[in-house]
Every structure is written in structure tokens, then in C-alpha cells.
Amino acid sequence: MKTIYLDHAATTPVREKVLDAMLPYFSEIFGNASSIHLGGQRARKALENARRVIADSIGADTHEVFFTSGGTESDNLAIQGVAHANKTKGMHLITTKIEHHAVLNCCKSLEKEGFEITYLPVDQSCIVLLPALEEAIRPDTVLISVMLANNETGTLEPVSEIAAIARKIGVLFHTDAVQAVGKIPVNVNALGIDLLSISGHKIYGPKGIGALYIRKGTRISSLLHGGLHERQMRAGTENIPAIVGLAKALELAQTELPSTIKHLTGLRDRLEQGIREKISHVYINGHPIQKLPNILNVSFEFIDGERLLIDLDTRGIAVSTGSACTVGATQPSHVLQAMGVKPTLVQGSVRFSLGRENTESEIDFVIDSLVEIVSQLRKANLQYVRGSRN
Numbered sequence: 001m002k003t004i005y006l007d008h009a010a011t012t013p014v015r016e017k018v019l020d021a022m023l024p025y026f027s028e029i030f031g032n033a034s035s036i037h038l039g040g041q042r043a044r045k046a047l048e049n050a051r052r053v054i055a056d057s058i059g060a061d062t063h064e065v066f067f068t069s070g071g072t073e074s075d076n077l078a079i080q081g082v083a084h085a086n087k088t089k090g091m092h093l094i095t096t097k098i099e100h101h102a103v104l105n106c107c108k109s110l111e112k113e114g115f116e117i118t119y120l121p122v123d124q125s126c127i128v129l130l131p132a133l134e135e136a137i138r139p140d141t142v143l144i145s146v147m148l149a150n151n152e153t154g155t156l157e158p159v160s161e162i163a164a165i166a167r168k169i170g171v172l173f174h175t176d177a178v179q180a181v182g183k184i185p186v187n188v189n190a191l192g193i194d195l196l197s198i199s200g201h202k203i204y205g206p207k208g209i210g211a212l213y214i215r216k217g218t219r220i221s222s223l224l225h226g227g228l229h230e231r232q233m234r235a236g237t238e239n240i241p242a243i244v245g246l247a248k249a250l251e252l253a254q255t256e257l258p259s260t261i262k263h264l265t266g267l268r269d270r271l272e273q274g275i276r277e278k279i280s281h282v283y284i285n286g287h288p289i290q291k292l293p294n295i296l297n298v299s300f301e302f303i304d305g306e307r308l309l310i311d312l313d314t315r316g317i318a319v320s321t322g323s324a325c326t327v328g329a330t331q332p333s334h335v336l337q338a339m340g341v342k343p344t345l346v347q348g349s350v351r352f353s354l355g356r357e358n359t360e361s362e363i364d365f366v367i368d369s370l371v372e373i374v375s376q377l378r379k380a381n382l383q384y385v386r387g388s389r390n
């Protein structure tokens with residue numbers, strides 16, 4: 001049975017061109033980039049070439065890009081690093097209720113150290129409320145962290161506006177751009193941000209690699225202590241194969257961005273239209289316009305989302321009920337709850353996240369499958385049966 005993979009927000013397959021670029025650095029060019037001999041210098045050249053590619057793709061300088069083990073470490077380095085380095089100025093940070101748990105749990109950890117965190121609300125479309133942000137800012141605020149694109153709804157946050165507010169009052173601003181980079185144009189100077197997180201496995205690169213953009217002059221402390229790697233920002237021998245893979249994946253994504261956006265937007269709109277036309281009692285979660293081209297979050301009333309996911313999986317369709325990093329959690333989506341979505345609709349929500357290899361015929365098959373499965377599940381739901389008779 002063919003698998004129709006619609007969970008690209010969780011992870012993506014490594015592209016063949018990315019793998020080809022990585023392979024020589026596992027065996028042929030295996031030197032430590034900190035070694036002085038020829039083998040080490042060849043690895044160093046690959047490292048710095050990759051740094052340049054990534055910097056160019058986001059409009060940064062090469063010395064502003066630091067490699068990490070992924071989006072989670074990048075978020076932690078940005079938030080904890082800034083918080084610890086600026087404690088003399090203040091111990092107050094601002095974030096939102098809809099952030100990825102890499103940000104939320106990092107902030108909870110800082111709260112145990114005595115830092116104060118303000119968690120901003122969002123409106124029904126998942127947009128951060130700017131008046132609430134301005135009201136939350138205090139003299140002792142040292143960092144604002146707001147994601148560029150929400151990983152569950154695909155909603156794009158007003159990051160450039162938030163950055164302008166932060167810059168005006170002299171507060172550092174970090175954005176988790178893990179879901180956005182490679183999906184939409186991202187330029188650190190156009191956005192006006194100070195720190196930006198990237199992850200490789202969301203853009204057809206390898207897992208276990210990421211990067212953090214840190215604007216020159218930003219006061220920040222390192223999390224890992226050891227050697228002098230990454231200009232003393234991140235100790236540990238650099239993972240050259242993965243770094244090369246990240247750079248290649250981002251390079252390809254940037255080159256193909258216009259056509260990819262057009263392709264994914266068409267598929268997403270086709271899926272949404274088909275669901276709206278053929279299934280009743282459905283609700284689209286997130287902003288109708290300000291959103292990524294590849295994510296569609298849908299609540300099916302009178303349906304259990306996990307049961308729907310399982311039934312789709314039996315037909316070879318892979319989707320998600322939310323962030324892959326919360327699998328096993330008993331709590332419903334914190335993002336949809338923050339948006340004020342009714343508990344019954346939160347329970348019946350499914351995230352479809354499309355990728356470059358998906359086709360219109362696959363989307364049509366998914367729509368037809370949803371029609372059949374939703375009908376079957378609702379017939380077994382007494383609440384739906386009683387409601388349909390009234």
C-alpha cells in the first residue's frame with residue numbers, strides 16, 4: 001500500500017541531493033574541523049562554506065550563524081543564553097501561549113531560577129495581540145520570543161511589527177523560525193530580529209542539526225562548555241556531514257521557493273475546499289490569509305482526532321493531531337486552547353502538512369477517504385446522531 005505522507009511539519013525525508021552532498025564527509029573527508037592538518041582544513045572549508053550558504057539565505061553575515069543540534073537547542077541557546085547574560089539588566093521575558101514546547105519548557109525552566117515570564121494571549125485566528133505585548137513590556141524585560149510561524153496552525157505572526165516594538169525600547173527579540181525557513185522568504189534584516197532558530201529536518205535535511213542566527217553585538221552566554229568551537233558559542237566537535245546537509249537543503253529550498261510556494265498553496269487550498277464542500281461541521285483553525293502554504297489544521301465536530309488519524313493511517317495516509325513533540329501527552333493542543341477553540345473541536349482536530357512530493361491525485365484520495373471515515377465515525381457517535389435528528 002502506498003503511503004501518502006501529510007506530516008511534513010513533523011519531519012521531512014532527506015532529499016537525494018542533500019544525501020549526496022553529505023556522503024563524502026562520513027568517510028573521505030572525515031577530519032576534525034579544528035585540526036591543523038590538510039584533512040582538518042578540508043573539513044573546515046566545508047564548515048565555513050555551509051555557514052556562508054545559510055547566512056546568505058537569511059540575509060545574515062557569516063559570523064552571525066552558529067551551528068547547533070537542532071531547533072530545540074537553538075531555542076534554548078537563544079532564550080537561556082540571553083536571559084543569563086543580561087540578568088543585571090532584568091529577569092523578565094515575554095513569549096506567547098502558542099510557542100513550541102522547546103520555547104515554553106525552556107521558559108518554565110527559567111522560572112525555577114527566579115525569572116519572570118509573561119505568556120501573551122492570541123486571538124481566535126492564532127495571532128499574537130500586540131496591545132497585550134506593549135502592556136507586558138517592563139523596564140526589566142530583557143527578551144521577547146515569538147515564533148514566526150505556528151507549527152500547528154501555520155499562522156504567520158506579526159514578527160516584523162513585534163521586532164520594531166522591541167527595537168524601539170531596546171529589548172532583544174528572538175523568533176523560532178523552524179517551520180518558516182524554507183517555506184516562505186525569511187530575511188533577518190527585513191524582519192528586524194536579533195536571534196532566529198533553524199532546524200534541518202523540517203526542510204528535507206538531516207535530523208540532529210540546526211542553526212541559530214545571533215545579530216552582531218547581542219549579549220548572550222553559551223550553554224555548553226568545552227572547546228573553542230563555534231567561536232566559543234557552542235562547544236563540541238562540529239557535525240560536518242549534517243552541517244553540509246543543512247546548507248544544501250536550505251540552498252535547494254531557496255532556489256525552488258517560488259515554485260514550491262505555488263505548488264503547496266494549490267494543494268492546501270484544494271484540500272480545504274474539498275473538505276468544506278463534502279463534509280459538514282468542520283472548522284479551519286488559524287488565520288485565513290497570514291499562513292504558511294503547506295499547513296491546514298481542521299477540526300471535525302463529533303469526531304475524535306486520534307481515532308480519525310488511526311483510520312487514515314490504515315489507508316496509508318499519515319497525518320498528525322498536532323505537534324510531534326507532544327505525542328503521548330494527555331493534554332489537548334495548547335495552541336488551539338489558547339485560540340479559544342471549543343474543547344470538543346480541539347479533540348477533533350487534525351493537522352495536514354503538505355510536502356513537495358505530494359500530488360493533486362493524492363489530495364483527492366485523502367478527501368474521499370475523509371468523507372468515508374468521518375461518516376462512519378459520526379454514525380457511531382450518539383451525540384452526532386441525536387443532533388442530526390433535531
